[in-house]
Amino acid sequence: MKHHYDTTLHGVMGWANSELEHVGRIVSIKDKGIQRNYAQSTVYGMAHLKDALYQMVHDPDYEWHKHDLLKLHDAVVRTMKHLVKDFNLDLETIKQFNTSHVLSNLSYLRNIKTRRNRRS
Numbered sequence: 001m002k003h004h005y006d007t008t009l010h011g012v013m014g015w016a017n018s019e020l021e022h023v024g025r026i027v028s029i030k031d032k033g034i035q036r037n038y039a040q041s042t043v044y045g046m047a048h049l050k051d052a053l054y055q056m057v058h059d060p061d062y063e064w065h066k067h068d069l070l071k072l073h074d075a076v077v078r079t080m081k082h083l084v085k086d087f088n089l090d091l092e093t094i095k096q097f098n099t100s101h102v103l104s105n106l107s108y109l110r111n112i113k114t115r116r117n118r119r120s
Contacts, residue, residue: 004055005056009056012049016072020075025038039086043089047094050073
């Protein structure tokens with residue numbers, strides 16, 4: 001990842017709240033086509049957010065906030081995986097939006113394993 005996200009801690013936290021709010025809005029829409037398109041757009045935005053968080057985790061200026069940033073990073077990745085799985089999103093289409101080639105690799109979203117029921 002060579003792109004530098006020039007943001008503040010307050011800015012990235014607000015960005016995260018906004019992206020996570022989108023997930024609630026996606027579910028509230030009844031039209032499946034709109035849900036899928038909205039989810040795809042949200043995953044694209046979250047991919048940028050994930051990269052910005054990762055960058056801040058490794059920035060010595062944010063050492064005191066590293067734990068919180070890692071927790072938020074993990075929550076964003078988990079949410080992205082659920083959106084890809086729940087709405088059957090095509091990662092190749094999402095990659096096509098990345099015309100400036102600033103996003104990191106998204107291949108980890110393909111290997112989504114579901115949890116087994118404890119009883120089985």
